[in-house]
Amino acid sequence: MPTTPRPRRETVTGVPRGSRASQGARGSRTPGHAPARSEISEQTTLGATYVRSLMRSQLRTALLGLGALAPLIGTLPLLFLLPRVLTGAALPASGPFVWAALGLVAYPVMWLIARWYVHRAERNERDFRGLLEGR
Amino acid sequence: MNHAYSVAAVTVVVLVTLLIGALGLRISRTTSDFYVASRTVGPRLNAAAISGEYLSAASFLGVAGLVLLQGPEMLWYPVGYTAGYLVLLLFVAAPLRRSGAYTLSDFAEARLESTQVRRLASLFVVGIGWLYLLPQLQGAGLTLEILTGAPGWLGGLVVAVVVTGAVAAGGMRSITFVQAFQYWLKLTALLVPALFLLAAWYGDDAPRARFDAPATFREHTSVRFQETVRIDLDQPLTVSVSGTVDDRAYEGDHDVALASGPHRVTGGTVLRFPAGAAVPEKSTGKGDGRAAGSSTWAHPLADSREEHPLYATYGLILATFLGTMGLPHVAVRFYTSPNGRAARRTTLVVLALIGAFYLLPPVYGVLGRIYAPELVLTGDADAAVLVLPERVLGGVLGDLLGALLAGGAFAAFLSTASGVTMAVAGVLTQDVLPARGVRHFRLATVLAIAVPLAVSTVVANVPVADAVGLAFAVSASSFCPLLVLGIWWRGLTPPGAVAGLVVGGGAALTAVMTTRAGLSVSGWTHTLLAWPAVWSVPLGFLTMVAVSLATRDRIPGGTAAILARLHLPEELTDTPEGAADQ
The missing domain is CATH 1.20.1730.10 (Sodium/glucose cotransporter)
Incomplete structure (x- = not known):
């Protein structure tokens, strides 16, 4: 997998992440903090910081998804080689394990990773909205 | 049919x-x-x-x-x-x-x-x-x-x-x-x-398929060869021939005992195999990248797997x-x-x-x-x-x-x-x-x-069919870096993107074209060129990042705004996009 450059790490002060969904419900907006949105649309430094925090949480989620895909599916070619390396026999690796892994199990595993990611990414966005509206 | x-x-x-x-x-x-x-x-x-x-x-x-x-x-x-x-x-x-x-x-x-x-x-x-x-x-x-x-x-x-x-x-x-x-x-x-x-x-009592040994004919089977092929026999085999084998013509179904080793079957010949006979291997003729009875969809790609299968799989x-x-x-x-x-x-x-x-x-x-x-x-x-x-x-x-x-x-x-x-x-x-x-x-x-x-x-008869695989390799080395870096990295610059597209995509394209043209036939060079993604994708990414870092003054002014639009949920971006203004 290629290296995905991470955005520069910066200290985000005063913008706690996560676990804000509970406060983000509609109607809990405190007067005086609506400007968060306009900070973003007017591209102030604070607005940029908000966007960065969302990008970073989304990128972390995506990398976690990739981190699940790479060891679960990406290492299979090496696993298939193991019996040959261990026994030293020159058998082609067409055992039932290969059939089961590539023909059957790989698809639900990938779908579960995808479902986890979609839920997590949407939660990140909900948290972010809560951050803007309900802080 | x-x-x-x-x-x-x-x-x-x-x-x-x-x-x-x-x-x-x-x-x-x-x-x-x-x-x-x-x-x-x-x-x-x-x-x-x-x-x-x-x-x-x-x-x-x-x-x-x-x-x-x-x-x-x-x-x-x-x-x-x-x-x-x-x-x-x-x-x-x-x-x-x-x-x-x-x-x-x-x-x-x-x-x-x-x-x-x-x-x-x-x-x-x-x-x-x-x-x-x-x-x-x-x-x-x-x-x-x-x-x-x-x-x-x-x-x-x-x-x-x-x-x-x-x-x-x-x-x-x-x-x-x-x-x-x-x-x-x-x-x-x-x-x-x-x-x-x-x-x-x-x-049919669920017969098992075997992939670690040559396939066998389940019943008496006649095979008609459209083109001239070379086949390899592991052991002697008696088949009935109607046509030309090893440059000898046989009239009507003539039983011929073929010794083990290579044989040349001329196009148009019909061979009748007895039940239980192993299906002969189609031998890889020299300089003929399209031998070994492969599927047209992944043709030379599948062939070059044999030399370095692990690398090819990756x-x-x-x-x-x-x-x-x-x-x-x-x-x-x-x-x-x-x-x-x-x-x-x-x-x-x-x-x-x-x-x-x-x-x-x-x-x-x-x-x-x-x-x-x-x-x-x-x-x-x-x-x-x-x-x-x-x-x-x-x-x-x-x-x-x-x-x-x-x-x-x-x-x-x-x-x-x-x-x-x-x-x-x-x-x-x-x-x-x-x-x-x-x-x-x-x-x-x-x-x-x-x-x-x-x-x-x-x-018509050039192996263009594996162009699908080629399209994937080129796309992975050109558009993948552009999309991933464009979406997640603020430092991407236009010169960096151009350089990455040309170097990554160009390298993948050249590599696969070289193998298709038959310029490299075997060995590691061949495998490396037939399966370029392992090196051309990192090459595309590295070029894009390196050139972007070298041209940091060319980072587009609207980067922050466009990245905000890419990542913020729609309801948070103030200006809704216009209708499809094509």
Whole structure:
């Protein structure tokens, strides 16, 4: 997998992440903090910081998804080689394990990773909205 | 095989495609409808359409053929095609939709504010699109030839005409319905015969397929050789020959004892093998990259696996995992979702739909290895799916199921071809033709499919069929870095993007072209060039990052604003995007 450059790490002060969904419900907006949105649309430094925090949480989620895909599916070619390396026999690796892994199990595993990611990414966005509206 | 049933099935598929296209025309009223189905396609319909478009004949026919020939390791193809969508979902889906880009060129221009990058991206889109169309048209010709005996050019022409009709008439709105219909058709066409075949196989005491030894003929089988081939015998074998073997002509069925070792069978010869005989290996002639009875869908690629299988597998994995996001017809589809969240959910459904579909081709591959082993010898492994019902079931049932599969195969050609044509035509309208608008889009459609059609008739017998694999490798080395860095990295600059596209994509293209041209035949060089993704993808990424860092003063001024738009949920961005202002 290629290296995905991470955005520069910066200290985000005063913008706690996560676990804000509970406060983000509609109607809990405190007067005086609506400007968060306009900070973003007017591209102030604070607005940029908000966007960065969302990008970073989304990128972390995506990398976690990739981190699940790479060891679960990406290492299979090496696993298939193991019996040959261990026994030293020159058998082609067409055992039932290969059939089961590539023909059957790989698809639900990938779908579960995808479902986890979609839920997590949407939660990140909900948290972010809560951050803007309900802080 | 009963030609009448197959012709009827293909005709029905073509007519229904045109009918749905015409219905789309009636409800496709605005320009926005035409290009992006007014961006109102819900996740389920859109997911079926995306899956219908994505599952090309390489999936419908090719995977089974590859499994028949080379065993379960070939299942990396469908796994890779599916994982490509997962990687796309993780890094690209929602931001690409939020970018408001209709094509990859639009994305490049919006992100980098550079018309130079835009033009280069357009070049790659059209190039990859044509590489992808070529095998669809040629495969359609081959399929129609096998099914009905029609001349080879006819299938490609039929596909081209139907696609032009459907795309030019109704645009994206029509195509969405057509492709959604074709997904379900393809799934049914593969599922129903598979159930009958499995029942018959079970009733036949469930013989096991063997992939670690040569396949054997289950019964007395006569094989007709279309072309001259060299075969290798492991042990002496007595066959009955009608034709020419080792330059000796035999009249009528003459029993000939062939010694072990290589033999030359002249085209037109019929060999009759006794039951239980091992299917001879087709030997790899010198300088002939297309030997060893491989499937046309992954041809020299599959051959060069033999030397360094682990490296080749990872080359395949990288190309398919990372190449999917850059395929032109895949990107266009995301714009038809109403918003970024819907784009994500759509991709989730797509993963379920294509995952379910890919459970079926291996069944045909295994049954083909048992019941139609001579396909290894004649090289028509792609036909495995089509001939199995007749071989295993026979009678009217076999004919009917064969016809269903024929219809499904044709749906595969039509849906992928129409999706790619739509995407290429979109780019041509915007970047090549002088004026925009629906009328010019129709002109671009004709242009988009006429070029590969012309090429496919000219280079009929050149191994262009593995252009699908080539398209994946080029896309993974060019558009994957552009999309991933463009979406997640603020430091990307226009010169960096240009350099990365040219170096990464160019390297992959050159490498694969070199192997296809037969300039390198064996050894590590050959394997490295045949499977470029392992080194060309990192090369593309590194070039893009390095040149961007060197030209830091060229970071576009609007980077912060565009990145905010890519990542913020739609309801938080103040200015809603305008309607499709094509």
